[in-house]
Amino acid sequence: MTDHGGAAPAQYGRVMLKISGEALMGDQGYGLHPPTVARIADEVESVQKMGVEVCMVIGGGNIFRGLQGSAQGMERTTADYMGMLATVMNALAMQSALEAKGLHCRVISAIRMDEVCEPYIRRRAIRHLEKKRIVIFAAGTGNPYFTTDTAATLRANEMNCEAIFKGTKVDGVYDKDPKKHSDAKRYGEVSYDEVLQKHLGVMDASAIALARDNRLPIIVFSLDEPGGFRGILEGKGTYTRVHN
Template sequence: MTETARPAYKRVLLKISGEALMGDQGYGLHPPTVQRIAKEIKIVQAMGVEICMVIGGGNIFRGLAGSAQGMERTTADYMGMLATVMNALAMQSALEGVGVFTRVISAIRMDEVAEPYIRRRAVRHLEKGRVCIFAAGTGNPYFTTDTAATLRASEMSCQAIFMGKNGVDGVYDKDPKTNPDAKRYDAVSFDEVLRKNLRVMDASAIALARDNKLPIIVFSLDEPGGFRGILSGQGTYTTVSG
């Protein structure tokens, strides 16, 4: 890749799990990992790509897990949304530490720490070269951050969703961590993902992406340079599209 390489997309949404921020700790935030991702985003932004983000909260609290343990589902989901705000603030700090102007935009009002979600304002931030991190999911229980990512990407007129996975460099026909013979798809359709129950996103998020003709690119977040490499047509990944 050269510095003058033309990126494949002008505006993208990067979706990463909360677990991606905890490194090998097993819980919470691992600052060197957060900083590494921030540096990668800075390089991609320097290529002329407008970037927005959605970060999960599973490294701190996962609403569905809380519900499974007897907690009331709505309360558990709101707790999960607050965890995503914590992760968004951590990523904002790391990005601004490397000189990238960033806005955390929350679906739940908390004016002291984040902007409220206003679509036209968020679009303007992107046009001005700021990274927008959408926090607190959709602001509603029973919806995952996968659905929030697809919704925000559609609202922002993104050209693709980049799904950064931990230790997996695409979509496989079965779990490659437990099945050495698992085969990776170079490309797969939305309908096939739903029919075969391939674990890319939850079904409602896949259906929303399909209806809005929004491709999903699944790649490994552990591979240094993976995000910028794919934008230049390199690397290993799976494209989910119509």
């Protein structure tokens, strides 16, 4: 285990920001909290102003979680599609918040709904990024049984992103839950294999394996820290870097 305490990763030109749906609900128990959505939009704006191209994947757990619906007796495929639709709602909310700041943003869905957002076409999405538009990928991979973590890793590889930034409630990856254990230790750096072997909960196993196979680093940081996203790109802050 190493702890760099916030040493800088390389400057990235194009990154994927993955956040959970729960990150958008603030202190509420469910749904969207507009001031929280606006604060996250501020974080994205500050990074884009550095010249970094940003794409995003947002989960849907604040509205509907497929696995929970399945556990309550709903057929899994149907439950997962409902979860995908929840991610579209979150993506539209984030798009609205970003556009309110005068930023250009596109929501691109893996499930066609042309009246609401664009369908996923890889070359078109890359062109949006090249034109410095923020791209939000919605509806996961378009397939049931895959999480938004896997969708974020897939899209990050397809978009030739240089890193995935996973915004969470804590400032990195710990050996146990820091909110329950005062002696929890944070990893400064950790390998993909160690994350899988120790079940560290960074992302689900298929997402970690996909990142490992394509040598795509994952930066885990606290989304609750104002300026944290930009700070890491400037070589400051506290985070965990998952890599080979």
